[in-house]
Amino acid sequence: MEKEITIYDIAKGLGVSPTTVSRALNNHPAVKEKTKKKIFDAASELGYQSNIFAANLRSKRSNNIGVIVPSLKSNFQASVLAGMEKVASEAGFNLVISQSLESSEKEIANTKSMFNSRVDGLLISLASGAENLEHFAPFYKRGIPVIFYDRIANTDISTGVSIDNIQSAQIATNHLIEQGCKRIVHVLGSTEVSVYSERLKGYKYALIDKNIPFEDNLVIILSDINEEAGEEIVSQILKMNPLPDGLFVSNDACAASCLNHLKMNGIRVPQDMALVGFNNEIISRLVEPKITTINYPGYEMGEVAMKNLINHLEEPDTTTLQNTNKITLRSELIIRESSLKKPKT
Amino acid sequence: MEKEITIYDIAKGLGVSPTTVSRALNNHPAVKEKTKKKIFDAASELGYQSNIFAANLRSKRSNNIGVIVPSLKSNFQASVLAGMEKVASEAGFNLVISQSLESSEKEIANTKSMFNSRVDGLLISLASGAENLEHFAPFYKRGIPVIFYDRIANTDISTGVSIDNIQSAQIATNHLIEQGCKRIVHVLGSTEVSVYSERLKGYKYALIDKNIPFEDNLVIILSDINEEAGEEIVSQILKMNPLPDGLFVSNDACAASCLNHLKMNGIRVPQDMALVGFNNEIISRLVEPKITTINYPGYEMGEVAMKNLINHLEEPDTTTLQNTNKITLRSELIIRESSLKKPKT
DNA sequence: ATTAAAAATACAACCGATTTCATAAAAAAG
DNA sequence: CTTTTTTATGAAATCGGTTGTATTTTTAAT
Numbered sequence: 001m002e003k004e005i006t007i008y009d010i011a012k013g014l015g016v017s018p019t020t021v022s023r024a025l026n027n028h029p030a031v032k033e034k035t036k037k038k039i040f041d042a043a044s045e046l047g048y049q050s051n052i053f054a055a056n057l058r059s060k061r062s063n064n065i066g067v068i069v070p071s072l073k074s075n076f077q078a079s080v081l082a083g084m085e086k087v088a089s090e091a092g093f094n095l096v097i098s099q100s101l102e103s104s105e106k107e108i109a110n111t112k113s114m115f116n117s118r119v120d121g122l123l124i125s126l127a128s129g130a131e132n133l134e135h136f137a138p139f140y141k142r143g144i145p146v147i148f149y150d151r152i153a154n155t156d157i158s159t160g161v162s163i164d165n166i167q168s169a170q171i172a173t174n175h176l177i178e179q180g181c182k183r184i185v186h187v188l189g190s191t192e193v194s195v196y197s198e199r200l201k202g203y204k205y206a207l208i209d210k211n212i213p214f215e216d217n218l219v220i221i222l223s224d225i226n227e228e229a230g231e232e233i234v235s236q237i238l239k240m241n242p243l244p245d246g247l248f249v250s251n252d253a254c255a256a257s258c259l260n261h262l263k264m265n266g267i268r269v270p271q272d273m274a275l276v277g278f279n280n281e282i283i284s285r286l287v288e289p290k291i292t293t294i295n296y297p298g299y300e301m302g303e304v305a306m307k308n309l310i311n312h313l314e315e316p317d318t319t320t321l322q323n324t325n326k327i328t329l330r331s332e333l334i335i336r337e338s339s340l341k342k343p344k345t
Numbered sequence: 346m347e348k349e350i351t352i353y354d355i356a357k358g359l360g361v362s363p364t365t366v367s368r369a370l371n372n373h374p375a376v377k378e379k380t381k382k383k384i385f386d387a388a389s390e391l392g393y394q395s396n397i398f399a400a401n402l403r404s405k406r407s408n409n410i411g412v413i414v415p416s417l418k419s420n421f422q423a424s425v426l427a428g429m430e431k432v433a434s435e436a437g438f439n440l441v442i443s444q445s446l447e448s449s450e451k452e453i454a455n456t457k458s459m460f461n462s463r464v465d466g467l468l469i470s471l472a473s474g475a476e477n478l479e480h481f482a483p484f485y486k487r488g489i490p491v492i493f494y495d496r497i498a499n500t501d502i503s504t505g506v507s508i509d510n511i512q513s514a515q516i517a518t519n520h521l522i523e524q525g526c527k528r529i530v531h532v533l534g535s536t537e538v539s540v541y542s543e544r545l546k547g548y549k550y551a552l553i554d555k556n557i558p559f560e561d562n563l564v565i566i567l568s569d570i571n572e573e574a575g576e577e578i579v580s581q582i583l584k585m586n587p588l589p590d591g592l593f594v595s596n597d598a599c600a601a602s603c604l605n606h607l608k609m610n611g612i613r614v615p616q617d618m619a620l621v622g623f624n625n626e627i628i629s630r631l632v633e634p635k636i637t638t639i640n641y642p643g644y645e646m647g648e649v650a651m652k653n654l655i656n657h658l659e660e661p662d663t664t665t666l667q668n669t670n671k672i673t674l675r676s677e678l679i680i681r682e683s684s685l686k687k688p689k690t
Numbered sequence: 691a692t693t694a695a696a697a698a699t700a701c702a703a704c705c706g707a708t709t710t711c712a713t714a715a716a717a718a719a720g
Numbered sequence: 721c722t723t724t725t726t727t728a729t730g731a732a733a734t735c736g737g738t739t740g741t742a743t744t745t746t747t748a749a750t
Binding site: 361362363364365368375376377380399401402403404405 | 727728729730731732734735736737
């Protein structure tokens with residue numbers, strides 16, 4: 001155990017005060033260039049490493065930004081995190097990441113843990129069933145910025161970054177209707193999650209617009225829409241009479257799995273059933289037929305959310321964040337073979 | 346700005362010393378139960394929050410574990426991180442994550458940043474081209490454990506968690522040979538990355554075992570093997586004369602993309618060309634034909650790496666880590682249609 | 691040359707919990 | 721009812737930068 005080199009050691013060695021050393025190392029303008037140089041040289045000579053704990057204690061900032069994701073095992077979340085990491089790292093912030101695993105209790109625990117470890121800001125995509133948002137109160141009370149992304153909260157106080165899920169789902173559903181679909185099944189996750197409940201709305205709006213009656217039993221809600229769910233979904237669809245002619249799945253991996261099981265049951269896509277997914281994941285481009293989907297800008301979402309958070313941290317006087325309630329990113333329908341009953345116009 | 350509640354406030358309010366408060370809050374046995382209760386009650390009454398900066402300063406530990414990944418935008422890495430997060434979170438550690446983006450310089454910068462932010466341990470999957478490992482010296486010097494995972498370092502000092510890439514590739518190649526393939530193309534990433542250079546070895550060993558001559562031009566090395574690379578790879582393959590009859594791609598997403606382009610060019614899989622991927626990603630199960638692949642236990646790798654790190658942190662006296670050079674996880678070939686030229690035996 | 695203004699450096703308090711060592715209180719032993 | 725042992729609490733130093741204020745040094749102005 002070698003003893004740690006401190007600014008006091010440097011100061012003593014150079015016959016200056018610790019104050020000057022501290023200021024020099026932080027590039028404070030009130031220190032002469034010559035002195036700075038001397039101090040920098042001595043510091044690197046001695047192998048000095050700043051003790052960030054002491055600095056944090058005094059400055060009351062950790063330079064850490066917390067991110068809570070529903071699950072790390074998600075293409076979309078991985079993209080978001082990549083965008084966040086890039087921006088944070090460029091601005092000199094570290095990312096502290098934890099996952100709620102769709103459990104409200106774990107989300108609360110994670111939030112507390114982030115608060116106790118004194119992150120400078122928090123980015124969070126809500127777990128399903130997180131209707132009570134009291135666990136963020138400590139952050140607001142202390143003025144620590146919290147930004148929701150993707151699965152945002154519908155309260156007035158919060159700032160959120162997301163896409164227009166209602167519109168996206170409406171466009172997707174509308175596209176299926178235009179392709180001649182009359183009975184469209186919509187598969188989604190728990191409506192406790194904002195993105196799903198909004199997409200359901202969009203689906204309904206599209207139907208209403210075209211005077212197609214909304215049928216409850218055409219909506220399949222599962223707690224987890226993923227690869228495994230495909231079999232169950234298709235078996236449910238096959239029991240419907242008459243058979244639906246359109247399928248809008250809120251997630252590409254699940255859509256691809258449905259496609260697979262539909263094919264296994266002799267149902268042709270798009271001829272018998274047109275299919276639209278969501279997210280524009282790689283899988284949507286590599287299955288056969290390629291899946292029509294909504295392009296969902298995960299990486300950009302991460303960048304935007306992080307940029308906003310950091311802007312706010314660096315200029316706390318601007319009231320941007322408080323006044324910004326919602327940032328909506330552009331999303332778009334990407335039409336591929338899986339939905340084309342009619343020739344492309 | 347409300348002033349922060351400290352243990353001094355609690356102490357003053359109760360007429361005890363800060364020492365006792367500190368001990369009580371840490372559940373020290375030398376404090377009477379009655380006193381503890383009194384202190385806990387006062388603490389929650391006042392809304393006390395421990396100042397972790399001060400605690401860190403004194404205890405010289407951050408309770409943070411750093412993870413450096415080549416890229417967050419990766420199914421595999423996401424799985425690994427999920428495993429790590431679960432174990433870390435259960436043990437009360439936070440995860441600080443950054444990505445090197447396959448750049449050696451950024452890896453060095455990230456490593457420094459992790460060191461300066463005083464993580465208690467470091468987990469890292471090396472960026473390609475990271476032959477020089479001096480940037481980890483400060484960690485070793487200070488006794489901060491570093492564990493490599495997946496893309497490990499081949500030095501004596503380091504501990505690594507990975508699969509047996511040589512053997513896996515050998516089994517995969519051998520499987521293709523047994524299916525009757527005579528000319529097998531191997532697609533891999535930069536051989537500067539341990540996993541790829543090892544798989545290339547395995548590929549060669551399998552050929553040698555079966556007395557098939559190794560041909561340099563059957564090996565396609567790309568800096569990034571991903572979806573986009575498929576087109577280029579297939580075009581290169583089509584130029585080969587005679588046409589190969591087997592294809593072993595070191596990554597499922599890329600394999601799926603190759604499959605796509607092969608089909609577009611009228612090449613039947615597996616009849617004309619048998620295909621094996623790597624990673625057992627979801628995509629390998631949903632394309633047609635389903636892709637034979639190596640199951641790669643990402644989540645478990647994350648768990649194992651993190652467990653080992655934490656064990657070491659909690660029992661630094663045991664010399665487990667120093668003496669453990671390498672932990673190898675089980676991997677296996679999963680045979681699906683894409684490689685079955687012969688009927689399954 | 692003298693004074694005013696500006697620039698550079700130093701002093702000392704502070705951030706808030708932890709911990710060693712000493713001391714007081716309570717319990718056990720004689 | 722002492723004396724010894726055990727248990728519980730406290731005083732004060734410490735971790736290592738940061739920062740408001742004071743002081744010294746340097747430069748500019750008169």
